[in-house]
Amino acid sequence: MTRSEAASLEALFDAPDTERVEARGAWCPVPLTRLQAAVANVAPGAVLALVADDPVVEIDVSAWCIGTGHAYLGTLRADGYLVAMVRRRTGA
Amino acid sequence: MKRPSPRALGLLSGGLDSTLAAHLVASQGVEVLGLHFSTGFCLADRHRLIGNANNPGRPYRNDALHAGARLEIPIEIVDIREDYLEQVVLRPRHGYGTGMNPCIDCRIYMLGRAREILLERDFDFVFTGEVLGQRPLSQRRVPMQQIAEESGLHGLLLRPLSARLMPPTIPEQRGWIDRDRLEAMSGRNRTPQIELAERLGIVDYPQPSGGCCTLPDEHFSRKLRDLLAHDGNRPDEDQLMLLKIGRHFRLSPGAKLIVGRNAGESDLLTRFAEGRSRLEVEDHQGATTLLDGAPSAADLELACRIAARYSQARDAERVRVRWESGDGRGSLSVSPSLTDEALERLRI
Numbered sequence: 001m002t003r004s005e006a007a008s009l010e011a012l013f014d015a016p017d018t019e020r021v022e023a024r025g026a027w028c029p030v031p032l033t034r035l036q037a038a039v040a041n042v043a044p045g046a047v048l049a050l051v052a053d054d055p056v057v058e059i060d061v062s063a064w065c066i067g068t069g070h071a072y073l074g075t076l077r078a079d080g081y082l083v084a085m086v087r088r089r090t091g092a
Numbered sequence: 093m094k095r096p097s098p099r100a101l102g103l104l105s106g107g108l109d110s111t112l113a114a115h116l117v118a119s120q121g122v123e124v125l126g127l128h129f130s131t132g133f134c135l136a137d138r139h140r141l142i143g144n145a146n147n148p149g150r151p152y153r154n155d156a157l158h159a160g161a162r163l164e165i166p167i168e169i170v171d172i173r174e175d176y177l178e179q180v181v182l183r184p185r186h187g188y189g190t191g192m193n194p195c196i197d198c199r200i201y202m203l204g205r206a207r208e209i210l211l212e213r214d215f216d217f218v219f220t221g222e223v224l225g226q227r228p229l230s231q232r233r234v235p236m237q238q239i240a241e242e243s244g245l246h247g248l249l250l251r252p253l254s255a256r257l258m259p260p261t262i263p264e265q266r267g268w269i270d271r272d273r274l275e276a277m278s279g280r281n282r283t284p285q286i287e288l289a290e291r292l293g294i295v296d297y298p299q300p301s302g303g304c305c306t307l308p309d310e311h312f313s314r315k316l317r318d319l320l321a322h323d324g325n326r327p328d329e330d331q332l333m334l335l336k337i338g339r340h341f342r343l344s345p346g347a348k349l350i351v352g353r354n355a356g357e358s359d360l361l362t363r364f365a366e367g368r369s370r371l372e373v374e375d376h377q378g379a380t381t382l383l384d385g386a387p388s389a390a391d392l393e394l395a396c397r398i399a400a401r402y403s404q405a406r407d408a409e410r411v412r413v414r415w416e417s418g419d420g421r422g423s424l425s426v427s428p429s430l431t432d433e434a435l436e437r438l439r440i
Contacts, residue, residue, distance in 0.1 A: 028140055028154070029130040029169045036169060056140045056151040063153070067126070067160030067167050 001074055009074050009085055013049050023052040024081055031057050032064060035086065039070065044090040047073070053081040061086060098216045098268035099123045100250075101206050104167060105304075106155025108285050108297040109253060110221030112275075114163055115292055116252040117219050120269055124165045127209065128156035129202050132173035132329070133181070135304045138336040141363075142356040155298045162294070170205065173329070181307065181316075182325060186235075191313030193305065195230035196239060203243035210248070217248045217263040223285075224254040224278040233258075253277045253285070306336060315340050318440045322348070322385070330364055334384075337361060340440040341398060347387035348440070349395045351402050352379040369417035371399040376411065378403025383415070393424060398435070400428035 001009070012018060021038045023031035031052040038048055050061060058075040061084040065072035073085035100117055104110045104126035118124045140152045160167035180201045184194030199222075206218045222231050230239065236258075240249045247262040255264065255274035264271040277284045289297060306312040315335045319327050322345055334350060337357050341349040352358035358380035362370070369383040369392075381399040383392070396413035405411040406428045414423040 028137060029171050032169050033130075033171045054141075055143070056154065059151045060154050060157055063157035063161040064167060067157065067163075067165055069166070 005074065006076065009076055012047055012073065012085060013076060013083055015047070017047065019046060019048045021048055021050045023050060023054070023057075025053065027054045028056055028060070032060055035061065035064075035084075039068075039086070039088050042088055044088055046088050048086045048088065050084040050086070051081060052084070055082070057082050057084050097121050097123050098263065099125070099214070100263070101210055101215050101218045102126050102165075103202060103206060103218070103220045104128050104156045104159060105221070106157070106159045106298065107221065108282075108289060108294075109223060109226075110156075111159040111163070111294060111297060112285060112288055112292070113219055113221040113252045114159065114165060115294070116274060117250070117269065118163060118165055120273060122268065124163075125215070126156065126160050126165050126167040127170055127202075127206055128154075128167055129170050129172050129176075129205070131176045131198075131305070132332050133176075133306045135306050135336065137333065138360075141333070142360050158296075162296070172202075172205065173332075176201065177327075177332075182320075189229045189308055191308045191310050192316055193229070193307035193313075195227065195308075196235050199230050199239045200242045203239060203245055203249065207244045207248075210245075216268060217250055217261070218245055219250040219252055221253060222251045224251070224257055226278075226280055250274075312336070315440050318342055318348075322346075334361075334364055334382075337364075338379075339402075341435070341438040342440050343391045343394050343438060344388065347383060347385040347391035347395070349398055349438075350382045350384065351398065352381070354379075367418065369395075369415050371395060372414045372416075373400050373403040373405055374412040374414055374423070376403045376405035376408075378405070383417075393426060394438075396424045396426045397428060397430055398438075400426055401430045401435070403428070 019038055019042050021034050023034050031050060031054055035050045062072045065086060069089040071087040073087055076083040100122045102114045102124050104114055114124055114126060157167050180194055180197050181192060184197040186196035189195055210218060240246055250261045250263050253275045254277050255271060256276035257278055260271060263269040312335060319331060337360055338350040338352045343349055352361050361380040361382055365382060371381040371383060378399060379402050383395045399413050400411045408428060410425050411428055412423050412425050
């Protein structure tokens with residue numbers, strides 16, 4: 001991820017409409033099941049940010065998005081946690 | 093309005109068999125949703141928490157999500173951990189296998205949950221990667237039929253890898269699936285699956301086969317029985333995860349000791365230190381050691397000796413071991429001298 005891509009992602013994370021899904025302290029399967037539940041409750045096109053400290057979140061969310069058709073936007077690394085960003089697909 | 097294509101739910105572990113089954117169904121134009129049940133007894137959970145020893149910095153993948161990505165089918169993770177312990181592991185109506193594995197009840201439970209999703213969300217049938225004769229308990233002809241009946245799915249359950257050896261199911265009878273494009277595999281020989289995977293271009297699948305469930309493992313089952321006997325029938329998530337990590341020693345009815353076997357386990361054990369005593373050998377390298385329960389003074393001393401025994405101070409005459417818990421901290425000077433036989437007697 002380039003510096004400008006990371007900056008765009010950080011701006012998206014800070015955007016008021018971004019739905020934050022908190023999963024720090026939880027490990028598989030909880031971060032992903034929380035993200036699944038949250039995706040089902042937002043409008044198509046909405047952005048979600050899964051905040052977790054389980055390192056498998058990045059690889060899990062990117063793989064999950066390929067299968068589900070949601071857009072995986074990337075993962076931000078902060079001090080001791082990750083933020084995996086997803087945009088809900090617009091189709092059915 | 094009529095749906096353009098039939099819709100199926102597939103039980104997807106991410107192993108080769110369920111991946112092949114999903115491919116056989118999805119390639120016939122069926123819309124597939126893969127269900128991945130998280131039971132809490134998968135060994136991969138431990139690997140994923142420790143990390144990928146062969147590829148440091150690269151996390152250990154979830155095979156079901158990886159298979160879904162490869163096949164471009166959505167995967168839904170279904171967290172059944174709480175119900176699974178209560179309703180399946182502790183109360184199997186069809187008994188256990190070699191360990192505490194209630195394989196028949198497990199299949200009935202998961203397929204019953206799949207049936208609920210089928211009814212709620214308007215799916216047409218369910219499929220699995222089961223192969224006739226592959227496993228001694230749940231994959232013989234009679235239990236497979238019994239599982240279909242007791243799960244409530246009856247003819248709506250398709251096993252694509254062995255379908256042509258079994259009576260036609262409703263999806264085949266109604267033409268949702270072409271039976272001739274399904275397989276006739278049976279037995280424990282994996283060659284037909286490996287050959288089919290090659291023909292389909294599926295090369296990146298987990299090895300070895302046989303699933304990642306810890307319950308058939310005799311050693312794991314012994315630790316689970318010990319936990320249930322001493323800590324009641326409602327162990328929490330952390331207690332269950334700890335069963336997959338380290339050497340376990342039963343010091344007394346009220347105290348259990350867990351010693352990390354390598355750096356990865358030691359790192360992982362530190363995450364579970366809250367609510368337990370953590371022991372550390374002074375001035376010598378050693379494994380992370382956790383003392384669980386309500387230890388007596390004698391338990392604490394024995395725990396310190398075992399911690400010292402598994403440190404680089406094992407040959408010393410005396411060594412000081414520090415302990416720390418939420419209630420306080422302290423240290424003891426102990427002898428690491430413990431015979432293998434003495435340790436084995438305490439080993440769970």
